[in-house]
Amino acid sequence: MTSFDAFSYGARGSFVGVPKRTLDDLGEAGVVIVGAPFDLGTTNRPGARFGPKAIRDADYLDPDGARPHLETGIDPLATLGVVDIGDVHVVPGYMDESIKRIRDAVASISGHGAIPLVLGGDHTITFPNAGGVADVIGHGDVALVHFDAHADTGETHYGKLDGHGTPMRRLIDSGAVPGHRFVQIGLRGYWPPPDVVAWMSERGMKSFFMSEISSRGLDAVVDEAVDHAAAGAKGVFVSVDIDVVDPGAAPGTGTPEPGGLTSRQLLDTVRRLGRELNVVGADVVEVAPAYDNADITALLANRVVLELLNGMAQRSLAT
Numbered sequence: 001m002t003s004f005d006a007f008s009y010g011a012r013g014s015f016v017g018v019p020k021r022t023l024d025d026l027g028e029a030g031v032v033i034v035g036a037p038f039d040l041g042t043t044n045r046p047g048a049r050f051g052p053k054a055i056r057d058a059d060y061l062d063p064d065g066a067r068p069h070l071e072t073g074i075d076p077l078a079t080l081g082v083v084d085i086g087d088v089h090v091v092p093g094y095m096d097e098s099i100k101r102i103r104d105a106v107a108s109i110s111g112h113g114a115i116p117l118v119l120g121g122d123h124t125i126t127f128p129n130a131g132g133v134a135d136v137i138g139h140g141d142v143a144l145v146h147f148d149a150h151a152d153t154g155e156t157h158y159g160k161l162d163g164h165g166t167p168m169r170r171l172i173d174s175g176a177v178p179g180h181r182f183v184q185i186g187l188r189g190y191w192p193p194p195d196v197v198a199w200m201s202e203r204g205m206k207s208f209f210m211s212e213i214s215s216r217g218l219d220a221v222v223d224e225a226v227d228h229a230a231a232g233a234k235g236v237f238v239s240v241d242i243d244v245v246d247p248g249a250a251p252g253t254g255t256p257e258p259g260g261l262t263s264r265q266l267l268d269t270v271r272r273l274g275r276e277l278n279v280v281g282a283d284v285v286e287v288a289p290a291y292d293n294a295d296i297t298a299l300l301a302n303r304v305v306l307e308l309l310n311g312m313a314q315r316s317l318a319t
Helices: 048-057 076-080 095-111 123-137 167-174 194-202 210-216 218-230 263-276 296-318
Strands: 031-036 082-087 115-120 142-147 182-187 206-209 235-241 279-285
Touching: 031 048, 031 095, 031 296, 048 115, 048 279, 048 296, 076 082, 076 296, 095 115, 095 123, 095 279, 115 123, 115 296, 123 142, 123 167, 123 235, 123 279, 142 167, 142 218, 142 263, 167 182, 182 210, 182 218, 206 210, 206 218, 210 218, 218 263, 235 263, 235 296, 263 296, 279 296
Parallel strands: 031 082, 031 115, 115 279, 142 182, 142 235, 182 206, 235 279
Antiparallel strands: none
């Protein structure tokens, strides 16, 4: 059984005050928020283990579990039945055990018929997150839309399979999410090297670089991404690395890369994906509050969660 015992850097409160539940008592929950305070896979600046707590705390409104959206008028927390089960008790220094605990928790949530929404944590956790959903829905049947400055398709991580630069390759190699069901948005910078980019193309991954977003426009790119992700898949997992946003608006992350999306672009896009795709799981990762400025990165991540949920609520109410 996955442990959810409290530990020093775990969150104490629930996300904006939604009801607290346990993994064994999810009730009629439609969406389950769970923290994965894990940063054992970080290569540059550590501290993403504090991300789940920061994302939960970054809100200036009352923790009353209600967040009606100013524009849509929808309270996604009530519409979707959102609850929070706290943080998986990862084991500091033990990567394999921690990954297993995260995957078991996500698979349990998905198996209950609810949608897991995981607060990270470094991007290593998308391997157990999306993998746990695929364990329930079916390997090969889940698409993945990935927002990131980096492709995270490295073959190894300092000679090891797991790390925040390898989760997408691990998902493909394991068969959980095949390459042709991957869409990546926001890539830029100087990693990975050309041989890894060639591997990605051979596996059928669809990758949109920031230069293409600038030349074609984000709406056109997302049109194509939605069509690609929806084709033949039973559901879509959405993974948001906060470093997809320009570090001027999201400095609190481990591997900042200049020239990214704006906050507005990301918020509009995740709401659109929630509205137009059958989202079966999601994570928001790489928030490292020690490097944040006035909590703006954590606040953005908090709003990414709410905007994605709002889109999902719009979709639920339309069906």
